[in-house]
Amino acid sequence: MKNILIPIVAITLMVSCESNLEEEPFSFITNDNFFNTEEDAISGVNAVYQNLREGGFYGSTYVTLSEVGADIIEYRSDGDAEFIGFDKNQFGSAFGPLNNFWTQAYSTINRANTVIVNTTLDSEIGDRVVAEATFLRALTYFNLVRAFGDVPLVLIPPEGIDNLAIPRVESSQVYDQIITDLNQIIGDGDLPETYGNSSDIGRATLGAAQALLAEIHLTLGNYSEARDLAQQIISSGTYQLFDTYNDVFDLANENGIEHIFSIQYSCVEPQFGSGYAQSFAVDFLYPGFGGLMVNEAFVASFDANDVRSELIYTEKITESGEILEVKQLPRHDKFFDPSPCGNSRAKNNWIVYRFADILLFFAEAENELSGPSGAAYDAVNQIRERAGIAPLEAGLSKEAFQEAVFQERAWELYSEGHRRWDLLRTGRYIQQMESVGIPTESRYVLFPIPLAELDANKELTQNDGY
Numbered sequence: 001m002k003n004i005l006i007p008i009v010a011i012t013l014m015v016s017c018e019s020n021l022e023e024e025p026f027s028f029i030t031n032d033n034f035f036n037t038e039e040d041a042i043s044g045v046n047a048v049y050q051n052l053r054e055g056g057f058y059g060s061t062y063v064t065l066s067e068v069g070a071d072i073i074e075y076r077s078d079g080d081a082e083f084i085g086f087d088k089n090q091f092g093s094a095f096g097p098l099n100n101f102w103t104q105a106y107s108t109i110n111r112a113n114t115v116i117v118n119t120t121l122d123s124e125i126g127d128r129v130v131a132e133a134t135f136l137r138a139l140t141y142f143n144l145v146r147a148f149g150d151v152p153l154v155l156i157p158p159e160g161i162d163n164l165a166i167p168r169v170e171s172s173q174v175y176d177q178i179i180t181d182l183n184q185i186i187g188d189g190d191l192p193e194t195y196g197n198s199s200d201i202g203r204a205t206l207g208a209a210q211a212l213l214a215e216i217h218l219t220l221g222n223y224s225e226a227r228d229l230a231q232q233i234i235s236s237g238t239y240q241l242f243d244t245y246n247d248v249f250d251l252a253n254e255n256g257i258e259h260i261f262s263i264q265y266s267c268v269e270p271q272f273g274s275g276y277a278q279s280f281a282v283d284f285l286y287p288g289f290g291g292l293m294v295n296e297a298f299v300a301s302f303d304a305n306d307v308r309s310e311l312i313y314t315e316k317i318t319e320s321g322e323i324l325e326v327k328q329l330p331r332h333d334k335f336f337d338p339s340p341c342g343n344s345r346a347k348n349n350w351i352v353y354r355f356a357d358i359l360l361f362f363a364e365a366e367n368e369l370s371g372p373s374g375a376a377y378d379a380v381n382q383i384r385e386r387a388g389i390a391p392l393e394a395g396l397s398k399e400a401f402q403e404a405v406f407q408e409r410a411w412e413l414y415s416e417g418h419r420r421w422d423l424l425r426t427g428r429y430i431q432q433m434e435s436v437g438i439p440t441e442s443r444y445v446l447f448p449i450p451l452a453e454l455d456a457n458k459e460l461t462q463n464d465g466y
Helices: 038-055 060-068 081-087 097-118 124-148 171-188 206-218 224-234 245-249 298-299 308-310 354-371 374-387 398-413 418-427 427-436 451-457
Strands: 009-014 021-026 073-075 259-263 293-296 315-316 323-325 350-354
Touching: 021 323, 038 097, 038 259, 038 451, 060 081, 060 293, 060 418, 073 323, 081 097, 081 206, 081 451, 097 124, 097 451, 124 206, 124 398, 171 206, 206 224, 206 259, 206 354, 206 418, 224 354, 245 308, 259 354, 293 298, 293 451, 308 374, 308 398, 350 354, 354 374, 374 398, 398 418, 418 427
Parallel strands: none
Antiparallel strands: 009 021, 073 293, 259 350, 315 323
16 A cells, blocks of 8 residues: 555644644654663654644545435535545545545554654653553544444554555454553553643543543444543543633633644644635635534524524624625634634634544443433533533434434534534434525445545455445
8 A cells, every 4th residue: 555655753732722733853763772762762653743743634635434424514615526426325435535644644644653663661661651652543543434334454663564464354353453452551540630831731541531432432333431531530630620711712711621632733834734614604705715614404403592592693894894694605703713824724623523522532432332321411401501502402302312412413503613523423414405495315324435445455455335
């Protein structure tokens, strides 16, 4: 496979509440005895974080697959044809975003493998670095397997140019590996609950590993394990909801009390900024304008008192007082940066997991196990109270509560990279897509293996229907 032989250059990791940047140039030259110091090991794992950010994996590509490839977020009709294709289920194996997703995933995995295999330091920092790299590899494989199904499972760095034709393995084997890895690092205790140094904020924590493992178990229907992991995060006291919904997305609150794990961005240098603000922006508010809009049917589904809908708008007033009317469909301000550092370069982190997500994980798993218990109601109602709407009333059936949790995830987490996976996990994908007029077939529950990868690796096979 051509993509797992990519040379690795670890540049930087942005890791602080103020989005400071510690620059640590570092080049992987050999896999033998390379990490001789803690500084080397830290620089190595920084390269893994860096790839998730600058490689584009959690940039527009991830938003396209997870949100545009679902039912709430739409792509403007006069925009890029490939992105429209994802919106309308008219994509093919030659589409660039799919190839970028695959390529960046295996580049990230290759970097993580290099750190895991070559970090043999007998120290707290050495153990933590391996745990961080293992978490990031597990996160990347989880995204790969739920996007493509069976994928190649690569656990060691490549040596030379031989043996690059790697076949896919069954998705169950990939899940087994990432569950084993996450159980190992959680059990070893090498990831801290929090970091004392501001320069380390943004790294993987114990809570991040527990959140990832909880979602994996929820995806597989292992409800007892998912519930227990979510409960551990809740009971730890490390995280809590912000007082107001808007606080979640305020740039001043990045890496705050509700945020469990985020991909870090800043404007210390323009190239270290993110493109989310522009992608969702009203036309011309930023240098350039975004293509992502909010489905009107979803907007209409909010309770009239729900403050979460206040971030969605059809016109915007600039600082100079100019009224900008939104073209086509509404936009939202979850990713608003009043002072971006350039075109597609703002300071917005990408929140992978936050505490509201965990409360809803718990409620979903608890309901599957025991029906709508008091604890399940409490988890959902904490979120509804912050949103300014009435609590769910006791007495719902298991099925009605299940539907309520699913709807709550939509209102709470729209545009945050969860929607497609929620639809697939709960078996609602085909029905929901058809309900908003998007032609859907069973093959679309998986994306096609990128054509460029099939050409480069003759051991790969294509998903059914493509």
